[in-house]
Amino acid sequence: MRAAEQLAQGLRMTYREACRQAIREALNDDPRAFLMGEDVGLYGGCYAVTKGLLEEFGPERIRDTPLAESAFVGAGIGAALAGMRPIVEIMTCNFSLLALDQIMNNAATIPHMSGGQFAVPLVIRMATGAGRQLAAQHSHSLEGWYAHIPGLKVLAPGTVEDARYMLKPALADPNPVLIFEHIVLYNAEDELDPAVTSVDISSAKVRREGRDVTILTYGNSLPKSLEAAETLAGEGIEAEVVDLRVLRPLDDATIFDSVTRTRRCVIVDEGWKSGSISAEIGARLVEERFFELDAPLRRVCSREVPIPYAGHLEEAALPQLPQIVEAARSLMGRK
């Protein structure tokens, strides 16, 4: 089928369109659901994800907020406490720090602190990652930070399919779920498998099978890792690419299973190395699967700098194909 026909049949779409369709579906399915955030309505979304939804659903359900992350994220938490199913959009995860108090001290704690009397069925969507030369205050990957916090679920859709189908189970979840949409992926286009109508938000997914080395990754590092696996295959190295998808709670079973088979592991994470989700995974592997390892762990992460503006510097700061290939290759004892 040609791309144009697929588009016409609604099978082929961008990640952005997938996010939009997911929101549309959520709002249609549940009258308690509404979206709020900065510029989600009139403007159509900073990354145009919510374009057209205001006209479709009206200002009560596509609620533009002032630039007040703490207030509107907290309001989302309060609304969830009081029976609504809010979807809160934070323009980029850098801005989420202004709402960190609400996310951490309220959303993540109240169910436990109230002894289970209250749940916070809330979804917070935010854009993450670098690659568009947006400089240091719009380019960071903070999902690993949030994955530190008990009481939250943290998702990172790396495919159009996940972008399309993760919102629904996230909204159905009784817990606060954070979805990190990678800004570079918004333009990614793929054909949806018509047989797939839902995904789970509890498991990682093997995107490519291989026997020699496991590449654990998520988000925009997923396409890079798949490309690396292709390159490696040309050298006779069969890399297994595991899309983590869920950064909290981590799907230890899938991770451990893959690494137990390949016994070698490269973790590709756009976050910084220090205190990162890649560090967490590495520690778990060493704690739980030490004796399965046949080589040291390797991590390909962002350089430990604020992501710079200049294109060549930004590129140098991020995990790239050659480093992923080299990391995997080195574990095979090849130069």
Added chain:
Amino acid sequence: MTEEEVRQLACELLSDIAPDTDPSALSGKEDIREALDIDSMDFLNFVIALNKRTGVAIPEEDYPELFTMDDIVAYVQR
């Protein structure tokens, strides 16, 4: 030396060479090399020891006359 003395001496020497065997159980006509699984080095050591203990000169060409216990007794008593 009496026959018995020679026999006892031979058993003692062979026991030193092949400690895990029991030469006293040998019949007079058995080839000691086969019965005790001793090789040329062992046999040479036996000859050396026998020569020292009995004073009997044992030229090399006489080695075949020492292959059984009866032979040994006869050779030493000669």
Added chain:
Amino acid sequence: MPALGADMESGTVTEWLVEPGGEVRKGDVVAVVETHKGAIEVEIFEEGVIAELVAKEGDEVPVGGVLARLAKPGEELEMREEPEAAEEQGATTKPGPAEKAPAVEEPPKIAPPSRPKAEPPRPEVPAAAARPAAETRAKVSPAARRRAAEIGIDPETLEGTGIDGSVTLADIEAAGHRAPAARPKTAKGKPDKARGSFDPIEMRQAIAAAMSRSKREIPHYYLTIIIDMGRAQGWLEDYNRERPPEERLLPAVLPLKATALALKQVPQLNGFWEDGQVARADRVNIGWAIALRGGGLIAPAIRDVDTLSPSDLMAALRDVVARARSGGLRSSELTDPTFTITSLGERGADSVIGVIYPPQVAILGLGRVSERPWVANGRVVARPLMVASLSGDHRASDGHTGGLFLSALDRLLQEPDAL
């Protein structure tokens, strides 16, 4: 724990011949280790002072495991013992096991008695300098280490193909295929055998492993020659006739010496197959296969055979055979052979075609000498004949080379005076 053979995995320390503080010199025998080939004396290849006996008597230590720590000459000791205990040993110089080791000449010189008792030794060099063990630990992946333990291979003896030369699971599996002698872990306790004895089952397994590896890995070729031993025998009879039994030579001495000289002429057969090529040995150390009563075989080296006179060679042969039987072999004697001779002796078979002991590249099999018809100058005569068979590693040499060796051997044995 030294690796005394391709098939050795571990050894049990049965006796220490040195004490902490004892000075050692290269070649000193420092310990006796029980292996499946019997008790072996462990030599030391460096000079220094024993800093610590890491393995205790009765400990089973895998090959590559640390037996003792050695402080280099001039290096301040980092004693693990209590200072008092060390001083006591130094001060009293009681006749300890160290004195049994012939090469340990001096009583321990550490911890002079003048030092106050309570004062611990003051390191004059950074303590780290005396602790090389951590740096020398081989890189073995966790998975490889576990698998190695399962199948009983010492991973630190292997050459790794992984990152930074680390030993990987694949390396272990490959080694496991090479050496299936991997002993199943049984409930068997420590060996309770006296020194000098050996476990026939273990030895059988070790021979099985080495020979299986040889037959699997080494493409053998075989050459045979019949040698007229008349002149050699005649020379030997003359030599022995005038001598008391203890000075007499065994018939084996002459072919042994002749083989060494032939190897000097055809050095391609004297050495090892390593990393895909022949590493020629610069000495001729001939492993002499010694059958042990009760079964089993061991082939310790007689060193520099080419340089020894027949009488010296006889003494060396007598010594090594005696020690092989009593369990007093030194570790290096098992690893030193550059070539092996197997001879079934006068009561054996007419010929023996040997299996090469890896990583050596050839073995000579000598049949018994017996009178048989022989054609000389167009007439059939009775002559004492011996079938000499060469097994060669075809990776390392070709039949032509082997032929040159056998004819050299024949030629040398026709001139016993020159041996």
Added chain:
Amino acid sequence: MSEKPHLDRAHGQHLFKEMLRIRRFEARCAELYQAQKIRGFLHLYDGEEAVAVGIMQALEERDAVVATYRDHGHAIARGIAMGPLMAEMYGMLEGCSRGRGGSMHFFDRSKRFYGGNAIVGGGLPLAIGVALADKDLRSGAVTACFFGEGAAGEGEFHECMNLAELWQLPVLFVCENNLYAMGMPLEYAEAETDIYRKASAYRMPAEAIDGMAPIAVEAAARRAVESIRTGNGPYFLECRTYRFRAHSMFDAQLYRTKEEVALWKARDPLSRMQAWLQESHMLSSDDLARIDGEVEAEIDEAVAFAEAGTWEPVEDLERFVLMDEVPE
């Protein structure tokens, strides 16, 4: 509902008794704290009782409450039974938060009591969210959001004032202005010390009232709630009050003088209410003895309830970190 409190004998005694319940409950808490039955932080409401009691008179069952870490008074006045509150102080499973919240984090779903919040200003976004839901769900409920004057220094305060007015949310902001944010005097912290004027700037109805007078608070609260329920958006009450005790149990009170405390104690809502009731012949000495006895008995019972409590099994430690379902 009338915005004027109907001040008959029963209601007068009710206001007095509610304040006395809080006062005596906390006095017992302080005692138990020193006996180490209660641990952690203990922030007492002593002196501020008129605020909670007055505000709660205007609330209905459907309404919601978001409180601060100084939440004993709010919880008691909201009608949460003392037993679970005291058990919570003890850290018992039978506590209103299973012993996981303690003094600062009382929760009660049945009373729509969304917790004592220990982040200054942290409850405000939550409260406007609850109000937003109530608005969207057309429940007609009002959310009463308590906070101290210290919260006015937080950015969240301003975000929430703005959002509440902007979206016309049914929320009653109750600023308990006791003049000190911990030890920080109001005039050292705020350029504008009339807090209600900050709210006014966001165009919502806002007033300052005497927080030491339960009847005045109740009257203002009824006014405010009436306004909110009729759809006029949020309402802001700055209740000027004073805490007689230290900020928490371990506080040398270097930031204020004994004279100042004495001055405010002369305006103690309890003794003034008692005197006024007695003067007005609405409280006899028999009534006083009866109320006193009832309150003491209730507290004794609460302590006994807490003492008889059980520890939550450690195996349940990770329960409710993630919820299996949304409680209905």
